[in-house]
Amino acid sequence: IFLLNSWESYNSNQALMLTFFFSSLPIFVVSVCQVQLQPWFPGGGRF
Incomplete structure (x- = not known):
């Protein structure tokens, strides 16, 4: 019973x-894309 409960x-x-993980993944992807696109946009790549 203890083993089943721990499982x-x-x-x-x-x-x-x-x-x-899946809820924080899009935020991570957006932040990475903003960092990658930073040189191409004036204002730090924030949309």
Whole structure:
């Protein structure tokens, strides 16, 4: 019972980490694109 409970908590933690990762991924991509496009836009590449 303890092993099953720890396994379920591990699965829920993994799902939470994946949700956090996929929710923060677009913000990371946008910031990286802004840094990459910085020399091409006056004002620091902010749209």
